[in-house]
Amino acid sequence: MNLFAALPEKERLIAERFDSLIQDIKPLNSKQLAFLPRDIQRLSALLTAERSSLKAGYMNNAVMLSAYTRYFMRWNLFRLTSLFAGMDTTAFDFLKDGDYCLDIGSGPLTVPIALYLARPELRGKKLNWYCMDTSQNALALGENFFLSCAARLQTEEGEPAWRIVRVKGEMGTRIKNKVSFVSCANMFNELYWDTHNPLEKEAKKYAALLLSYTVPQKAVFVVEPGIPRAARFVSLLRSALIRSGMSILAPCPHEGACPMEGKKGGKWCHFILDTESAPKNLQALSEKAGLPKDRAALSFVFASSSPAHQSSSKPAGGKTAGKSAQGASRQHIRICSDPIVLPHGKTGRYACAHWGLTLVTGHRIKDTLSGDLLYADLSAQDIQALPVDRKSGAKIVNV
Structure with missing residues (x-):
């Protein structure tokens, strides 16, 4: 059994029509569309080589938000839908009607949207999603895109079962209810990248912060770019979660010491997804921006307070x-x-x-x-x- 799987046909078509859906919600004129590859390239530089120049609220800027959603969000959706679709059929059985979930650093709601597309069995559950980010513009755009996707997947008339609660703030911002599921995607690398503290200390601190939001029976999902420093952080976060009594659902086949912990000069735990199945128009845009992708990498950990859920990391017909x-x-x-x-x-x-x-x-x-x-x-x-x-x-x- 592989970690990744393709979306079903109906959901795949939605992913492929991302451009037209987002254009309906937040249209760009012809000049803005022409400059989009340049804007994507500029944002990519700010997120990597010129990171010190990136302002904290960059997604409140309309140009940056357009570049982010039409390139980075799309690639993140490709990674996350493939990952969520590949997880065991019982991986999210812990979520029940009325449960609260929290996505921190949610931006345009990439994690909830990916989960909605990839896990059809969750769509009928009445889940309450706190989506937390410092950018209200990104949250509003994401909610509108979520509602657009949900409308196309509804089998009956009416509002989607999931309720989105936008929370303007950063990690540590208070919410009204404790949650059964907390997620973060590509967020921690923006927090620990320039820290002077040891990464072990940062991982311990953030693990405690994540768990402070949760009920006793909970699950935690954290995904970061598949690069050594990010993999090192994820490995340390995994250790901190295990010490807090959590069990690992995926990707680890055990709960012992991590042998690919990302130390300098050593191996780092990351997984490569072939991009041949990515939407063709996304691949074309990536080429125009000078950022072609033939593979997408990620490092992640999915942990639960209940050992019964460990079946999601066991092979089925492996x-x-x-x-x-x-x-x-x-x-x-x-x-x-x-x-x-x-x-x-x-x-x-x-x-x-x-x-x-x-x-x-x-x-x-x-x-x-x-x-x-x-x-x-x-x-x-x-x-x-x-x-x-x-x-x-x-x-x-x-x-």
């Missing part, structure tokens, strides 16, 4: 690695890298397992993808006896 042995038990292995060229014309992929960093090799490796969950029937003695890669120190599992 691929088997290794051979059955006496006393063996099923061991889960998550693929976390691109193919790696090995000596003697061989290929491998780095992966994560409860025993630590793993190098998966063998003739079937060509059929695996980033994010695949494999399983191997191995006993404790088998694991102890696995050969070790000299370069990385990873245990080698042959498939």
Whole structure:
């Protein structure tokens, strides 16, 4: 089972028609459309190389907001809908009618919209979404886009079951009700990027802040760009959540120490999504902006207070690695890298397992993808006896 999956046909068509939907809500004239690739390129520079020049309320600026929604929001929707669609069918069963959810740094409501598109079973549940951001303009645009999507997916007349409550503020802003689900997408990198505090301290602080919003039975979802520093933060946040009594639903196949924690010079946990299935008009806009994408990367953690929900990180009809042995038990292995060229014309992929960093090799490796969950029937003695890669120190599992 892979972490990612495609949207159903009806939802995919909505994603592909994003341009026309957003144009109906927030139209740009011909001159503004002509300058859009330039504006996207400028915002990209501000979000990366020129980060110190980026103002905190940049999405209150109409030009910046247009560039963000038509490029960055669309790519984030592609990543998140693919991720949410690929999660186990029971992954969101903890959400009940009347529950409250909180999306922090919501911008134009990317997470709620992605969840609405990717998880049809949630659309009929009466969920109350607090969408928190410093930009009221972004929140208003996102709510209108959400309502537009919901109207196209309604099977019966009437208002959508989800209620959006816009909250102007940053993380730490008070809300009226405790929530069952709290999410953050691409938000923390804007908070910890220039901090002088150790990243461990930041992760501990933010984990406590996230949990301060929640009821005893809750889930937390945090996703960040798939780059080393972001992966390091996500790994540290994962550890802080585990110490707070949370269980990991995905992507981890275990709750031991993270073997791909993003330390300097080491491996970092991230997953690559092929962009061939992304909307063609989005790919064309990316080319015009000089920011083409042939792959989309992310690092994330999805945690729950209930161990019963861990089924979302277990394989369903997954691929088997290794051979059955006496006393063996099923061991889960998550693929976390691109193919790696090995000596003697061989290929491998780095992966994560409860025993630590793993190098998966063998003739079937060509059929695996980033994010695949494999399983191997191995006993404790088998694991102890696995050969070790000299370069990385990873245990080698042959498939």
